[in-house]
Amino acid sequence: MADDFPEPPENGTRLRLVRDVLDSQMVDRKQCQSGKVDGIVAELRDDGRLVITAIENGLPEAVRRVSPRVGDWIAALGRRWGVRKGEVYRIPFARVRNTGIDVRIDLDAAATPLLAWERWLREHVVRRIPGAG
Amino acid sequence: MVSWAATAEMVAQRWTAGDVPTAYAHNTLTKGAQEARRAAAKLGQAPAAPVAREAQARYAELAVRLARIDAVIADDDGRAAAGLAAGLPAIRLKLDRLQSGCQAR
Amino acid sequence: MKAGKVLQVALGVLTSIGGFLDVGAIATAADAGASFRFELLWVVLVGTICVIFLVEMAGRLAAVSKHSYADAVRERFGFQFYVWPILAEFVVDFLVLGAEIGGVCIALQLLTGVAFQWWAIPVALAIWLTAWLGTFDFIENSVALLGLVTLAFVAGAVVLHPPWGEVAKGFIPSGAPHEPAHYWFIAVSIMGALISPYLLYFYSSGAIEDGWGEKDLTMNRLVAGVGMGFGSLVQMGVLMTAAMVLAPHGIRVDQYGQIALTLVGPFGEWGYYLFAVSLGITCFGACMEQALETGFIVSQALGWNWGESKRPVEAARFTMAYTLSIAASTLLMVVGIDPLKLTLFSMALTAVMLPLVVTPLLVIMNDRHYLGEHTNGWLANGVVGLIIGLTFVMALVAIPLEYLGG
Numbered sequence: 001m002a003d004d005f006p007e008p009p010e011n012g013t014r015l016r017l018v019r020d021v022l023d024s025q026m027v028d029r030k031q032c033q034s035g036k037v038d039g040i041v042a043e044l045r046d047d048g049r050l051v052i053t054a055i056e057n058g059l060p061e062a063v064r065r066v067s068p069r070v071g072d073w074i075a076a077l078g079r080r081w082g083v084r085k086g087e088v089y090r091i092p093f094a095r096v097r098n099t100g101i102d103v104r105i106d107l108d109a110a111a112t113p114l115l116a117w118e119r120w121l122r123e124h125v126v127r128r129i130p131g132a133g
Numbered sequence: 134m135v136s137w138a139a140t141a142e143m144v145a146q147r148w149t150a151g152d153v154p155t156a157y158a159h160n161t162l163t164k165g166a167q168e169a170r171r172a173a174a175k176l177g178q179a180p181a182a183p184v185a186r187e188a189q190a191r192y193a194e195l196a197v198r199l200a201r202i203d204a205v206i207a208d209d210d211g212r213a214a215a216g217l218a219a220g221l222p223a224i225r226l227k228l229d230r231l232q233s234g235c236q237a238r
Numbered sequence: 239m240k241a242g243k244v245l246q247v248a249l250g251v252l253t254s255i256g257g258f259l260d261v262g263a264i265a266t267a268a269d270a271g272a273s274f275r276f277e278l279l280w281v282v283l284v285g286t287i288c289v290i291f292l293v294e295m296a297g298r299l300a301a302v303s304k305h306s307y308a309d310a311v312r313e314r315f316g317f318q319f320y321v322w323p324i325l326a327e328f329v330v331d332f333l334v335l336g337a338e339i340g341g342v343c344i345a346l347q348l349l350t351g352v353a354f355q356w357w358a359i360p361v362a363l364a365i366w367l368t369a370w371l372g373t374f375d376f377i378e379n380s381v382a383l384l385g386l387v388t389l390a391f392v393a394g395a396v397v398l399h400p401p402w403g404e405v406a407k408g409f410i411p412s413g414a415p416h417e418p419a420h421y422w423f424i425a426v427s428i429m430g431a432l433i434s435p436y437l438l439y440f441y442s443s444g445a446i447e448d449g450w451g452e453k454d455l456t457m458n459r460l461v462a463g464v465g466m467g468f469g470s471l472v473q474m475g476v477l478m479t480a481a482m483v484l485a486p487h488g489i490r491v492d493q494y495g496q497i498a499l500t501l502v503g504p505f506g507e508w509g510y511y512l513f514a515v516s517l518g519i520t521c522f523g524a525c526m527e528q529a530l531e532t533g534f535i536v537s538q539a540l541g542w543n544w545g546e547s548k549r550p551v552e553a554a555r556f557t558m559a560y561t562l563s564i565a566a567s568t569l570l571m572v573v574g575i576d577p578l579k580l581t582l583f584s585m586a587l588t589a590v591m592l593p594l595v596v597t598p599l600l601v602i603m604n605d606r607h608y609l610g611e612h613t614n615g616w617l618a619n620g621v622v623g624l625i626i627g628l629t630f631v632m633a634l635v636a637i638p639l640e641y642l643g644g
Contacts (some may be wrong), residue, residue: 023316025309025541056390059540062317099609101305101313118542121554124376131371133549136490143487143499152507156351161495207603229488 005029005106006097015098021055026091026114030069034109038062041090053102055096057114058088083120089113135232138225141165141199145218149211162203169196188231195224247460253378254465256385260524261336261341262431264517265472268497271480272490273413276400278409279474281425283409284392285432286470288628290462292596293542295603295614296438297458300445303608307442308538310608311598319598322541326591327435328532332491333584335528335563336570339365340577344494348514358571365525366564369414370557374447374546377530381523388520390512391475394504395580398482405478419643426632426639427582430589432473433629436531438595445535455612479503494578525564533560541576557573582640589636592629600626 013019019042026034039056062079064071064097078086109115126132134193141162148158173192179185198217250617270278296307297521303310312320342361343354368377414421450458480491483503489496494517501509501516530546536559537544544556603614615621 022321023313025305025313030344033541036317036539057541063321065316066318066321087490099304101600118554121558122551126550126554128559129550131536131550133551135488135490139487139489140496140499142491147499147502150506152502153510154351157348157495157498157510159348160351164493164495225488 006104007095008094010053017052017121019104020100021096024098024101026055026057026105026109027102028105028107028109028114030108030111032115034105034114036062038089039065051058052093054090054092055105056088056090058084058086060086062089063089064118082115084113135225135228137168138195138221138228140201140223142218142221143223145202145206145214148206149215149218155206156210158161158206159203160203162199166196166199166203169193169199184231184234188228191224191228192233195221195228198224239506243457247457249379250457250461251465251468252412253382253399254461255469255472257378257380257382257386257520257527258466258469259385259388259476259516259520260431261421261517261521261577262427262434262585263473264341264476264497264520265491265494265578266424266428266585267476268480268484268500269491269582270428271477271482271500272484272496273417273424274421274480275419275481276405276484277412277415278421278425278428279405279408279477280411280433281428282470282474282477283522284411286466286473287622288429288433288625290466291618292438292599292625293466294462295371295599295622296442297445297450297462298455298612299602299608300442300454301454301458302612304446305442305608306446306534306538307599307602308535309510310602312442312539314372314602314608315598320373320442321459322537323435323594324535326594327439327535330584330588330591331436331439331528331532331535331563332567333570333580334434334530335525335567335589337577337581337584338524339530339568340571340575340580341494342518342525343571344577345514345518345521347523348495348498348517349511354577355572355574358568361522361525361571362564362568365455365529366528366561367523367531367566369546369560370550372546374444374530377526377546378444381519381526383517384519385523387512388472390501390505390509390516391472391479392554393475393500393612394509395475395478395482397504400478400482413532417643419639422635423639423643426636427585427588429628429632430585430587430592430636433592433625434588434593435595438530438599439535440527440531443531443538443544447545452612460544468485476500492578493576505558509638520570529560529564529567529619532563534551541600545605586636586640589629589632591633593626593633596629597626 017123022037026037028034035057037055038058039061040052040054041054043051045051045055060071060075063074075086078084089112091105097104121133144153144158144161147153148231169192173189176185176189198220201215202217205217278457299310300306336620339358339361346357347354407430479500483500491497497512498510501513505512533556537556542555545553550557602608606613
């Protein structure tokens with residue numbers, strides 16, 4: 001699987017962040033659907049450069065783009081009741097490859113909070129029902 | 134409301150022909166009688182125009198007849214049901230005329 | 239075309255015919271026939287042509303890009319736009335699934351005499367069990383093939399010897415012969431029942447479940463055109479039988495029980511049971527599709543792994559999504575909300591949100607990132623443009639017409 005992973009883009013390659021990265025489907029090293037890119041993180045460096053450092057996944061972050069107040073409220077609900085404790089998960093941009101429609105991420109999503117709800121529901125609810133496989 | 138009178142009429146005929154089960158006929162006739170009583174009650178609250186009084190009387194008559202058909206159907210009396218159902222078209226025609234008369238005004 | 243492919247197309251066409259009807263299509267067609275005889279046949283025809291184009295596009299998008307329509311809308315337009323059609327779709331899905339469950343419950347009431355509310359929970363359990371244990375192919379094919387029993391409406395229409403001259407005239411668009419508010423309300427409801435947003439989401443998800451690729455584009459066109467085309471004959475059969483059995487007696491459709499009379503007319507006692515079985519099977523199939531569609535759109539909106547062909551442990555969030563959807567909608571029937579009124583209301587609401595759902599299609603179907611060389615031609619673009627215009631008009635008039643003529 002590691003050999004399938006796309007190489008980093010060449011220097012000078014243009015990347016349309018909003019069109020081709022934001023809201024795109026993330027797919028991990030094992031070709032597993034790992035959520036959507038809900039946010040992009042950029043840092044302003046001392047030398048004036050704006051550097052894209054990470055992509056984010058988390059419902060509060062997506063909702064904040066519509067309404068910051070509602071997003072904060074969802075994060076608060078998540079902190080109280082959620083499996084991910086309302087946290088938004090950041091993936092360093094160095095691990096990100098844009099392949100046109102999907103965004104490939106160089107990690108195993110199952111080992112990260114990206115699939116925390118999937119794991120929790122599987123172990124605490126689904127497996128307890130007969131016929132779940 | 135004339136639609137419910139027509140429905141009850143058709144259902145009663147179909148029940149006597151053995152085309153629809155008793156439970157279905159009972160539900161339809163009950164619903165029809167309910168709608169007729171509701172229509173009569175509503176007209177009773179309206180100003181005492183002759184047309185309104187006539188229509189109220191017809192709806193009340195319809196409600197009673199549907200309830201009677203329902204009762205004989207429960208007793209599985211096909212002949213009585215057919216006899217009572219034969220009187221439904223006349224009531225429906227009167228209601229139709231009263232309704233058209235109101236709409237023309 | 240190879241024999242295997244021919245069989246696949248045949249299956250696709252048959253399942254489209256068998257699966258065409260649902261509670262909305264039955265209710266609106268029967269209301270149309272009972273109130274206006276054959277005068278609204280042209281609306282069914284227009285709606286079917288729209289559906290053929292939309293379904294072909296949804297299938298083409300999924301086959302070429304391996305992305306569903308829901309995926310593509312979020313990716314192309316962003317969460318800030320997508321959240322609105324998605325929320326609207328949740329509301330409509332909740333109501334429509336309730337109405338479809340109601341359809342199955344009414345069918346069981348007709349067969350057993352036991353009031354429909356008592357059937358709500360057993361029916362919900364049956365739907366859930368089928369989704370839990372079944373695969374996509376099994377669910378789609380078995381229920382839709384059983385749904386071929388609805389051809390009884392076509393047979394019934396023929397047996398009643400329709401006045402073919404009047405039927406032909408019914409295909410020519412005309413104004414309301416009487417009660418204009420009611421006429422246009424039914425017209426909008428028929429369109430809302432036919433051009434259902436769930437079709438776009440469900441069909442594209444189904445194409446991905448079935449592993450369609452570029453080699454399947456011809457099959458997609460055939461299934462959409464032939465399948466939906468013949469499927470609409472069944473809905474026209476409902477309209478025509480209502481026109482010939484109910485309209486002459488002045489019977490309007492206020493309850494599903496009245497629609498049963500449309501098949502009693504041509505077939506007597508057999509017709510009553512044929513209607514109950516037809517209603518039950520088509521609504522059960524629609525329940526499956528509607529419940530799964532809720533799972534699809536939530537999963538695709540948020541990027542979860544999904545798939546009815548996966549075992550529940552392999553797609554826990556997806557299975558919980560459709561489970562909650564079934565549970566919530568069942569409550570509508572448990573409390574005894576009239577299924578027919580719920581159906582007609584949700585069709586009108588569907589019409590209101592259609593522009594939000596269909597408009598992005600025009601952009602996506604011309605995006606080479608998704609479709610490569612298979613983007614829309616001028617005809618498809620023209621038709622989508624017309625459909626979008628139509629949906630805007632419908633959205634504006636649906637609620638006022640519901641109030642005036644519903």
